[in-house]
Amino acid sequence: MIDSMYRILALVRKELLAILKDPKSRVTVFVPPILQCLIFGYAASYDLNHVPYVVLDRDHSGASRALIAAIDGNGAFDRVATLHKASEIPAQITEKHAVLAVVIDRVFERQLMAGKTAKVQVIADGRNTNTAGTAQGYIGTITADFVQKWRDENGYSASPGVKVVTRAWYNPNLETRWNMIPSLIGTITMMMTMILTAMSVAREREGGTFEQLLVTPCRPYEIMVGKALPSMLVGLTQATSILLVAQLWFRIPFAGSYFILYLSLIEFLAASVGIGLFISSIAKNMQQAMIGSVIVMMPFMLMSGLTTPIMNMPDVLQHLTRINPLRYAISMTRQIYLEAAGISQLLPDMLALLVIAAVTLPIAAWMFRNRLA
DSSP: OHHHHHHHHHHHHHHHHHHHHSHHHHHHHHHHHHHHHHHHHHHSOOSOOSEEEEEEESSOSHHHHHHHHHHHTTSSEEEEEEESSGGGHHHHHHTTSOSEEEEEOTTHHHHHHTTSOEEEEEEEETTSHHHHHHHHHHHHHHHHHHHHHHHHHHTOTTOOOEEEEEEEESSTTOOHHHHHHHHHHHHHHHHHHHHHHHHHHHHHHHHTOHHHHHTSSOOHHHHHHHHHHHHHHHHHHHHHHHHHIIIIISOOOOOSOHHHHHHHHHHHHHHHHHHHHHHHHHOSSHHHHHHHHHHHHHHHHHTTTSSSOGGGSOHHHHHHGGGOHHHHHHHHHHHHHHHOOOHHHHHHHHHHHHHHHHHHHHHHHHHHHHHHO
16 A cells, blocks of 8 residues: 555656756746736626716716716716707717716706606616616616705605616617627637637647658748638638527527628637637647637637626736737627628738738748748
8 A cells, every 4th residue: 555655656656757857947937827817807807996987967966966967076987978959879889988878867966856767778788787787776876866865965755756767779678698609709709719729730749640741742822821811711610500500599599691701700710810829839648739829719708708808807918919919810700790780890800910920821831831841
């Protein structure tokens, strides 16, 4: 029994030394947990901080102005515009200038003074279910507290209070799956495309068939394209599967164009393949390729806007998300699926993905060619 324990301890010591002696293994053991902890701590924030909102004050009374001041003074909301007519609201929410629009009824103060129920309408951007739902609740609480304080200060104790009417655009019931499942089209396809591409060359090296590629008539770029296209086809197949589940099982209505959706996905997968080939060119075996893919994918998911809004992140991380292809994929799939967005609306995201692909693919091709040489 004791001899067996000594043998096991000897093997444990041998494995630990093998891990810690290899510089790449040391980096893999210590760096990813620290980085992921920092990214989670700053990026994965569900707190309401500086939520942009617009206000339409139809009453222009002392009470309505005091209510707006109470919302502004809360600290959770930033007023980005004061509107003059209801027709200005759609542009503010659709173009993501504001998460909420607060509309104060024309007779707000008179209703309070008459002992009747005053009305405030809150319109939310349903594409961001977590923030929209929480923010609507905050506005309701702030408004109820304000009315209670106002009627106490002005001696209108008989007033029944205020009615806050809430609406959500693009996701009327603020169902999380309406926001999450379209986002998974980009997330899952990127994950699998990048892993398959990263492991393709590593599998050849590990199986001893990499050298056989060198003696074939195929040129380096032909081998690279041959490795990349199957992964992209698998990604498109998975995207189609998720799309079918979303529509046929969860009954989430598709508002956009299938042509624009697949055009956006092809562009996105090209950028993902570039990253996968880059990992593949530096990985010596399948284990390194898998670990490298996970290390890259985790920050991409956290800083994509999948679970927490990008606007909730610190400024430094918000700027870093600009080099994350998943950020643009999630933005495009949500807009196409829920808003029926056209190419003109998607152009900034599409151009950003083109730039990322134009950088990652040539670098991957250069490294791939050098490894074949």
